[in-house]
Amino acid sequence: MTGSEASPSFKLAYVPGVTPAKWVRIWNERLPDVPLTLVAVSVAEAFDVLREGGADAGFVRLPVDRTDLSAIPLYTETTVVVVPKDHVVAAVDQVSTDDLADDIVLHPLDDTLGWERLPGQPAIERPATTEDAVDLVAAGIGVLVVPQSLARLHHRKDLTYRPVTDAPESRVALSWPEEKTTDLVEDFIGIVRGRTVNSTRGRAPAPAPAEPKAKAKAKRPETGGGARRKPAAGKATGRNPRSGGSGGAKGTKRGKPRRGRS
Incomplete structure (x- = not known):
């Protein structure tokens, strides 16, 4: 493992007038193990700083040379x-x-x-x-x-x-070298665009821990070979209520037989 892999960092350039504090705060909340360093640059030197590796990304003023730099326009100033x-x-x-x-x-x-x-x-x-x-x-x-x-x-x-109602306006953009669109750059783009921490855009979120398997339900004992459960009081047991006793064979009538008509 190289030193850069062991301790990654992110450098963010910004031109005068841009206040990156909000985005830096979100970065520190989401990626506390990756330090973000701010690099103050003038408008004239901002693009050279990005091209020469002095910063991973930067807040700049348009226009941007799209030959080798990517840019996302963010807002227009009064x-x-x-x-x-x-x-x-x-x-x-x-x-x-x-x-x-x-x-x-x-x-x-x-x-x-x-x-x-x-x-x-x-x-x-x-x-x-x-x-x-x-x-x-x-x-x-x-x-x-x-x-x-x-x-x-x-x-x-x-x-x-x-x-001034009819003066030209200045537009601020996030820019970075197109060939160096790293995972950390994608992370910062997501922050600037307001993506949530679980967004599928940019770097994939860490897999969620597997949930424990549900315990199997205990099986009821089979009634064929086990003891019969005692019926609740007042419930039918399957015997003829006129039988008067227990233990008789099914279908056998008990008591006096009826006399035939004369």
């Missing part, structure tokens, strides 16, 4: 604009991209929305990361349009956010 609390946008429930026409809209290099045309006014240069862009919003340099989970991840007390 897109929001992050603004200072005293910004005019903070006074409304939601905005459109047209409402941002006069604002400098920051476009970080790790943007996950894939804009065809960025709304608003362009900044002089692009921030390196979303976190850097949030700092610039707090400094009053511009606004930032991101998936809601990233706005929550980089939340600051002096900032707020509102939904």
Whole structure:
């Protein structure tokens, strides 16, 4: 038995904004003997980490190159604009991209929305990361349009956010190398998809212990060779009730014979 077989483990990558805690908790309940290690990765490096074996599976943002990676789309995020609390946008429930026409809209290099045309006014240069862009919003340099989970991840007390109704959306998926769809990967897919522990999909559950055979019922003793059971009181015994006694032959009449008619 190899070392990996003796002590299996599972590495799960995740990009910023994804919170894997719920799935990790279920994994630990179902597979307590298989430790799960979380690997935080950037959006840009996530797929290389999977291809190079740095993680068995990972939560990534679409699109995924299906040439060598498998993916299961999980959910689509709401897109929001992050603004200072005293910004005019903070006074409304939601905005459109047209409402941002006069604002400098920051476009970080790790943007996950894939804009065809960025709304608003362009900044002089692009921030390196979303976190850097949030700092610039707090400094009053511009606004930032991101998936809601990233706005929550980089939340600051002096900032707020509102939904943008017509902006591109980011989709989160579970991905893994197609040629490495192991039993443990199947187990994790089952957890993410909400399968029960006894589901027939994925790794087969352990066989249930055999139930003990029922004990054979004790046979009643044969009546032909054993003692007769005493009949209950008041029940017929098969004798003629007019016989008056016991031990007579069947069909023999007892008592006075009737006299013939004269």
